[in-house]
Amino acid sequence: MLSKAKITFIISLQKKKTREEERLYVIEGDKLVREFLEAGVKVRMLIAKPEFLNSLHQVLKQGIPEIIPASFEDLKRISTLKTPHNALAVIEMPESKPDPSSLKNGLTVALDTVQDPGNLGTIIRAAAWFGIKNIYCSPDCVDVYNPKVIQASMGAILHVSVFYTDLRSFLETALNNKIKIFGALMDGESIYSYKLENKGIILLGNESKGISEELMPYVTDRIMIPKISDAQSGIDSLNVSMAASVIFSEFTRSRGRGM
Amino acid sequence: MLSKAKITFIISLQKKKTREEERLYVIEGDKLVREFLEAGVKVRMLIAKPEFLNSLHQVLKQGIPEIIPASFEDLKRISTLKTPHNALAVIEMPESKPDPSSLKNGLTVALDTVQDPGNLGTIIRAAAWFGIKNIYCSPDCVDVYNPKVIQASMGAILHVSVFYTDLRSFLETALNNKIKIFGALMDGESIYSYKLENKGIILLGNESKGISEELMPYVTDRIMIPKISDAQSGIDSLNVSMAASVIFSEFTRSRGRGM
Numbered sequence: 001m002l003s004k005a006k007i008t009f010i011i012s013l014q015k016k017k018t019r020e021e022e023r024l025y026v027i028e029g030d031k032l033v034r035e036f037l038e039a040g041v042k043v044r045m046l047i048a049k050p051e052f053l054n055s056l057h058q059v060l061k062q063g064i065p066e067i068i069p070a071s072f073e074d075l076k077r078i079s080t081l082k083t084p085h086n087a088l089a090v091i092e093m094p095e096s097k098p099d100p101s102s103l104k105n106g107l108t109v110a111l112d113t114v115q116d117p118g119n120l121g122t123i124i125r126a127a128a129w130f131g132i133k134n135i136y137c138s139p140d141c142v143d144v145y146n147p148k149v150i151q152a153s154m155g156a157i158l159h160v161s162v163f164y165t166d167l168r169s170f171l172e173t174a175l176n177n178k179i180k181i182f183g184a185l186m187d188g189e190s191i192y193s194y195k196l197e198n199k200g201i202i203l204l205g206n207e208s209k210g211i212s213e214e215l216m217p218y219v220t221d222r223i224m225i226p227k228i229s230d231a232q233s234g235i236d237s238l239n240v241s242m243a244a245s246v247i248f249s250e251f252t253r254s255r256g257r258g259m
Numbered sequence: 260m261l262s263k264a265k266i267t268f269i270i271s272l273q274k275k276k277t278r279e280e281e282r283l284y285v286i287e288g289d290k291l292v293r294e295f296l297e298a299g300v301k302v303r304m305l306i307a308k309p310e311f312l313n314s315l316h317q318v319l320k321q322g323i324p325e326i327i328p329a330s331f332e333d334l335k336r337i338s339t340l341k342t343p344h345n346a347l348a349v350i351e352m353p354e355s356k357p358d359p360s361s362l363k364n365g366l367t368v369a370l371d372t373v374q375d376p377g378n379l380g381t382i383i384r385a386a387a388w389f390g391i392k393n394i395y396c397s398p399d400c401v402d403v404y405n406p407k408v409i410q411a412s413m414g415a416i417l418h419v420s421v422f423y424t425d426l427r428s429f430l431e432t433a434l435n436n437k438i439k440i441f442g443a444l445m446d447g448e449s450i451y452s453y454k455l456e457n458k459g460i461i462l463l464g465n466e467s468k469g470i471s472e473e474l475m476p477y478v479t480d481r482i483m484i485p486k487i488s489d490a491q492s493g494i495d496s497l498n499v500s501m502a503a504s505v506i507f508s509e510f511t512r513s514r515g516r517g518m
Binding site for chain 1: 413
């Protein structure tokens, strides 16, 4: 039985403030919950239909402090979705710390004020696909544990670490260590002809404002995705998550990977 | 004043059936409405705050049968958004017919059962960016005039024609005309090394099921976006709209455009 106190507690985790105080977040969905269990992530609470719980291998359930069978109605009460899935889990936030040495070993992403949850989730998914393991977000980016980000990332947050940090000092340190900073800009050089490297930081800006003024001085390499001009298209930009996918892909290709 | 009958009528256009009977659809948003007016699209009705109406050049208002000043409350009543924009317009569907000869002159997109409105809108936006002018959808794709598709496409539907047709006979005709059909498949050849052409059809499948069995025989060229294997990422696919962006970009690059 799902007590009233538990229902209140789980719903309270929809707020960023509570998530940060408790160091817990919620994931929803049969496939996602199964993936998290199989990845050996620390699960504080598993709430699911009895059928789902029965379908899980015993090993996956070991070490979960609370496993609570729930009805559709119970799940509906705690879900952020119109139609709840069969399973929901409360997860402990990882203690991962930024590892500056990783900057020298490959591509890293920095996001400046990306505020749409769907965009952040999609960027995490694209990063996982293209083998990028670390994303640094400015503090005013949407929270990675926002339910909509988790939903859009489709389990990719298991494979990508997301950190929140002051991008100014982060980029300054990178620059001092001779790390290139590739900024996605409307007036940059075409990614198709520009010499992309197999290490560095890809900096992407806000959905409508782009990269903020104060970060511009740190951009060492200005890149852009060319618009095909005969399209006569009035659209002024690709969505940031589409741009991210295209840029990650082009870095991958130009490094001779994925052939 | 916005009459009760008009409110009911505009809300009724949220249904696909009514849209098709009336050959009308609704767009929302100051920027979007302005773009449609500037593009010279046939507007049946313009409903907006007086400030917005006053800000419009007289020329843009000519030929609109009904221009109705509205309050925030009125706009809230007819909007599909939680917070309405300052302007909404009822637009006449274009009479555009598929032009099979266009298949020989460049890239065309075919979508098999793409059902998420955000995905279709994003694919239209990516197509506009990369100069692709025609998208053919299977009849069970989401309706292009669905408010969420319009919202995600960000005005790109002004530059891309979207047709609904039986893809089987469409692809058969294309094949008979020696048009290549590039199918995005999990086990295709890497787009980075495969010889992409400057004409042909890019066929993308459903969000979870991919390209349907019955269309597989028409695929002449099997392509895929390689996953970087050391990512150890359990994610099984890129979202279809991200995949579309990456594939359109790679076709663009390999044709030596956008340099």
